Amino acid sequence: MEAVKSAEGRNPKAEGQSLLGWVLLAAGFGLLLWFIASWWSRTELAPGGLKLLIGAGFLIGALGLARVANSFTKTTNALIAFVPAGLTLLLALVTVEALLRAYQVPVGLIPTPSRVLSTLVDVRQVLLQDAYQTVVLEAFTGWAVGSVLGVGFALLVSRFVFLERGFLPYASAFSAIPIVALAPVLVKMVGIEWQSKAIIVAITVFFPVVVNTFRGLTEVSHMSLDLMRSYAASQLQNYSALRIPNALPFIFNGLKLGTTLAMIGAIVGEFFGANGQGLGFRIQIEAGRFGFDIVWSAIIVASVIGIAWYNAVAWVERRLTGWHVSFRE
Amino acid sequence: MSLFRSPNLVPMLVIAVVIALLYYPLMLFANVPVAQRALDNGAALECKTALECAPQMRSPVLPSPQQLLTGFRSLLFPLNAPTSIIPNALTTAFNTLMGLLLAAVVGFFFAIGIVASRAFERSLLPLVVASQTVPIIAIAPMLVVVLGQYGVQGWLPKAIIAGFVAFFPIAIGVAKGLRSPDPMALDLMKTYNAPTWQTYVLLRFPASVPYLFTAFKVSVTAALIGAIVAEIATVGFQGGLGRMLFENSRASDVVAIWVIMISSAVLGILLVALVNLAERVVTPWKR
């Protein structure tokens, strides 16, 4: 089927649009930054005119951004494609900074982005220790244990029809259980040290990994199975040559989902009891005493680690399952 | 329900029975050392041997079936008491569903933006995608406090947090749905000279409904977690399973925590079933 394509390409009009976009974007940033600089150490509310100026700066920037983003719609390089999104984030942060300063919102309530950044630098030692506890000890250990057990369990279950029918409906029902409810029970059972949170994470990661892996192992085409049968392949060969490779993309989906669940499990688990350390503990304690700059810093740390971890798993996935449909252009 | 006619029924029952039979010895095994230690410390217990004490510890590692039963009875009745599970579960369910509704409304507009404008997609979608690998739930305690400062109280802050957690899968699901019509179907609308809004109303919106429900199924549990955490973070007793969980966790009432955990699990499963039911009612054209 011949696709209908609009007549757009390397024409001078589009390049003019993108240049205009960059100019507008720079103007928007200029206005906002100029205001922030001029209001840096003032403590009174900004007059209406200046507030309008912030609005104008944001609007001009957004208009420019839309034009700039249009010139990025063709690129296939993932990093370059992220440029418009990065600029959006930056524009949003600068606008928030300007607004908070113009309206003199108490720092204790909503800290300005710049203050969060400086706090992040100040308390990095503490946060890194917290992150070690939450991410390495709790989330990662739990995730690894839960994943290994999950894949193993799925392999076992897929081998025996009776187990499959008896267990799997429970497994999918278990995915519907809110982890938060699990947390206090496990904290009471195992104690407030990191192990209790690691177990919470392992349990939360286990079920989606089982369900995903199992689907991958069993959603094999009948023709492929018949083909293996025509070769008189053994069960072992059936798994190694067909079922497991087929399951890999599914397993990785489970693992990627698991990274997010692991971070959530560890952080929420700490809300219910921690030994005075951990990102979740820090967030809860500081939110209670209006230390929101530290809360935001902790969230940033958790986010950066969460994104990095997810992408690390995705990278391994690409190396191992590059043949899969989802990676074809 | 197809479950009762499915070949899964017998194996599921067998597994359930095996687990039930294993539970009691497992409970004894887990509790006996604790009971022994309590006896050794000379705690005033009404039982003599560790084995006898194991099923009736105040803070058991695993509660015994009798304890769970008594726990359920005392936490259920009277049904309309503020400490009963029923009204609290209803509160949490309401918060969760309002959150889903909120996420669906905002998600729809966001999805239309994604489908209608490449620039919008390029400048916002990557951020939303990245935000999904972030433990958004961490924001909940702070969001509740900040929203409370600006007078947003009652169910709204909880619904906002539940919706916040559920937003991404819904927005992406709806966007997928809006894009799902066959190019031929879009050409068909073009041959009718239908304006864009009609293509949305007659074609894209109905096509996205099944995708919306798939997204609901994925995100309802996440939204429930969001609602519970938000309830925990809220100051003062405004009801909800999260609040109950927190109060009893602080009071170290282990049996009660177990009871609430099981109730939350049941609520989670019921909400998923509710979404399935709603899907069947709303999309009767599906098999």
Added chain:
Amino acid sequence: MVAVNNVSMTFQTGTVALKDANLEIASGEFISLIGPSGCGKTTLLRLLADLIQPTSGSISIGGKTPEEARKSRAYGYVFQAATLMEWRSVLHNVMLPLEVMNFPQAERRARAEKMLALVGLEKFAKHYPWQLSGGMQQRVSIARALAFDPQLLFMDEPFGALDEITRENLNLELLRLWRETGKTVIFVTHSIPEAVFLSTRIVVMTPRPGKIETVIPVDLPQPRTFETRETPEFFRIATEVREALRKGHGYDVQE
């Protein structure tokens, strides 16, 4: 009715999909466009329907440009797939174009019911698409294309995905519809017997670049029946089409 003058179509990618096409179609004709993939037959149909615009040349449909024709809803289009909306019952699927075109509320149902009767599906009005076989779905989509009574019917390999037996039955039914309604039909296919059986004229097209090789008149008597396929005249014309395709190196059509 339809006039195509020196029309060429080059895609963004540089592919020449159609080169210097010329064609005149009179009112009430049944024209088949036949040729292998890449010969530009679907492109030509999409150009007539204003789904794409030609790089050069001009098209006139009843004295209008394709765009004006589309905007005045001058033609019905039947696609390769039935493209029924799965959330609408059969009746409401046929009513879809009438809704878009703002027909009076009362008239919509009456027209749709009449069209369903015309394709012999009045008993299935309340069914959903998934409850129908592929052939029945395609009949619904033909009823839908006729619902607003356009003078022209464009059909893009409408029976391509159906089995041979269903296809022969639908061919017969389509001829009946054409006789009863007096529409002008432009029909894309890659089956030689289908083209010969249905058409008053066959436009043979060949690829690389897509062009009209020749136009072959089909003077088989009307009304045509299953027996028509077994007459020597039928074979003579089928052979003529096959020869024309081979001459243009377009011989990978299905028998």
